[in-house]
Each structure stands twice: as C-alpha cells, then as structure tokens.
Amino acid sequence: MTTQIDRAQSLARLHAAPEILRLVNVWDAVSAKTIAALPETRAIATAGHSIAASYGYGDGQIPLDLMLDMVGRIVEAVGDLPVTADLDAGHGDPGETVRRAIGKGVVGANVEDRLQPLADSVAAVEAIVAAGEAEGVPFVLNARTDAFVRAGGRPLDDSIADAIERGRAYLAAGADLVFVPGILDADVTRRLVEGIGERKVSVIGLPGALTPREYEELGVARISYGPVPQRVALTALQDVAADLYADGVIPASTRALN
Structure with a gap:
C-alpha cells in the first residue's frame, strides 16, 4: 500500500516524464x-x-463540503492511484481548501485564477504551496490561468502574453504546472511552452483541439478533459433512452461496469 507522499511523488514524476500524462476526468x-x-x-x-x-x-x-466528500470517495475507490482534484478557485480560501483536500487523500489539484489581479493569484498559489508543506505532502499544484477562457474578445497575442506572465509567476511561487484551458492550436501551444517552460504546460482536450501525441511533441506535460467525459456518458445515456423509447433494446455489447 502506497503512502500519500508516495502518491504525490508519483504524480510529480508523471508530469516530468517525456510522455504526456493523459487524465480522463471522473466525477x-x-x-x-x-x-x-x-x-x-x-x-x-x-x-x-x-x-x-x-x-x-x-x-x-457546489458547497465545498459536498465537493470534498465526493473527492474523498473517489480517493477511496481507486486505491494506490494518485488523485488530483479540481478545486475551482479555492472556495474562498485556497490554502485551507487544499489542506482539507489533503486530509481526504488528494495529492494534487487545479486551482483557477479567474483572471484576478496577478498579486492576488500569486498569493493564492503561495498559500496552497504552504498548505502542502505544513501537511508534509509534496502537493502537486496545476495552477490554472483563465487567460483564454475569460479573454473577453481581446487580441490573441494579449492572451498569450498574459498566460505566460501569469504562468511564470505561478511557477516562481511554487506551482508545478500551469494549466491553460482553451482550444490551443500548434502555434499557440508552441508559444506557451516556449514562454512558460518545457513540460510545464497543461492543456484540456476539447473538440477541435490537437491530439495528445501532438501536444506531447510540442512539450506539453499533461492533458485532461474536464467535463467532457461526463458529457460523453450522458450523451450515451440519452441516446440509448431514446432508442429504448423507440422500441429498441439494450446493446449486447454493454459491459457490467457497475
């Protein structure tokens, strides 16, 4: 049985490896x-x-208590695998939220900046890093910047420059990675990796994005899929329900995964 420290170190190694870390999000x-x-x-x-x-x-x-309860159930369900949690913007107190998440067995997290003033966002990163140190866990922070998803129509070059400035500041404050959600083409991704660092950028896989292998070749460390896997599952549920209403049957290929 691995310890929480073992799992945190394993997650850090996965991010540093030459192969992109592929994470299919769960709920x-x-x-x-x-x-x-x-x-x-x-x-x-x-x-x-x-x-x-x-x-x-x-x-x-969602209330923090409810979110953390489910995160804890997920940790218990997957045994020795490291779990990194999406903790939104830190629920008003990023350091305390991460401390409580560590108590549930989590070893890493995304925390978003929502384009708050840079000094405030850096302070949040510092609070998260300090919480991990106080709990004795080498917590892996995937610091998210909303430079693209909250761009508000500003020029692309401005969003790239903002993401790079914020990303460098978050890394300097102790973050392990910088998560830049958005549909990033090869040119934008290349510029982000050059500005933030090789194996320091994390992306999201959305319809229209590059493949994991293409991101890997550009120096990206990690790809995750946010709410999209749940949308795929719900699409399949709605589609099979519509088929059943139309006098269809459950597909023979259905696996008993529950």
Whole structure:
C-alpha cells in the first residue's frame, strides 16, 4: 500500500516524464473505478464541473463540503492511484481548501485564477504551496490561468502574453504546472511552452483541439478533459433512452461496469 507522499511523488514524476500524462476526468466513485480499471491509467483527475452537475449545481457553485466528500470517495475507490482534484478557485480560501483536500487523500489539484489581479493569484498559489508543506505532502499544484477562457474578445497575442506572465509567476511561487484551458492550436501551444517552460504546460482536450501525441511533441506535460467525459456518458445515456423509447433494446455489447 502506497503512502500519500508516495502518491504525490508519483504524480510529480508523471508530469516530468517525456510522455504526456493523459487524465480522463471522473466525477464519482463508479466513474473513478471504471477509469482506474484500465491498465493505461496512471492517475485520476476529478472534474469539478461534473461533480457539481451530479448534485444539481452549476459549475463552481457546489458547497465545498459536498465537493470534498465526493473527492474523498473517489480517493477511496481507486486505491494506490494518485488523485488530483479540481478545486475551482479555492472556495474562498485556497490554502485551507487544499489542506482539507489533503486530509481526504488528494495529492494534487487545479486551482483557477479567474483572471484576478496577478498579486492576488500569486498569493493564492503561495498559500496552497504552504498548505502542502505544513501537511508534509509534496502537493502537486496545476495552477490554472483563465487567460483564454475569460479573454473577453481581446487580441490573441494579449492572451498569450498574459498566460505566460501569469504562468511564470505561478511557477516562481511554487506551482508545478500551469494549466491553460482553451482550444490551443500548434502555434499557440508552441508559444506557451516556449514562454512558460518545457513540460510545464497543461492543456484540456476539447473538440477541435490537437491530439495528445501532438501536444506531447510540442512539450506539453499533461492533458485532461474536464467535463467532457461526463458529457460523453450522458450523451450515451440519452441516446440509448431514446432508442429504448423507440422500441429498441439494450446493446449486447454493454459491459457490467457497475
């Protein structure tokens, strides 16, 4: 049985490896077990949007206690695999939120800046790093900047420059990676990696994005998929329901994964 420190160190090594870390996000114990059962799975990432939706909340609106309860259930469900959690913007107190997440067995997290003033965002990163140190866990912070998703129509070059400035500041404050969500083409990705650092950029896989291998070749460390896996699952559920209403049958290929 691995320790929490072992799992944190394992997650850090996965980010530093030449191969891109592929994380298919989960939202409850059974989705976590389903992904953990695949031999290719090296770590587990939760999707805050998906957990919130499971409880009937909008993205970022779920109470922290409820979010952490589910995150803890996911940790318990996947055994020795390291779990990195989506903790939104830190629920008002990033350091305390991470301290509580560590108490649930989490070893890494995404925390977003929502384009708050840079000094405030850096202070949040510092609080998270300090929380990990106080708990004795080498916590892996994937510091998210919303330089693209909250760009508000500004020129692309301005968003790239903002992401690089913020990314460098977060790394200097102790973050391990910089998460830049958005549909990033090869040129934008190359500029981000050059500005932030090789194996220091984390991206999201959305329709229209590059493949994991293409991001890997550009020096990206990690790709995750946010709420999209839940959307795929819900699409399949709605489609099979429509087929059943139309006098169809359950497909013979269905596997008993629950």
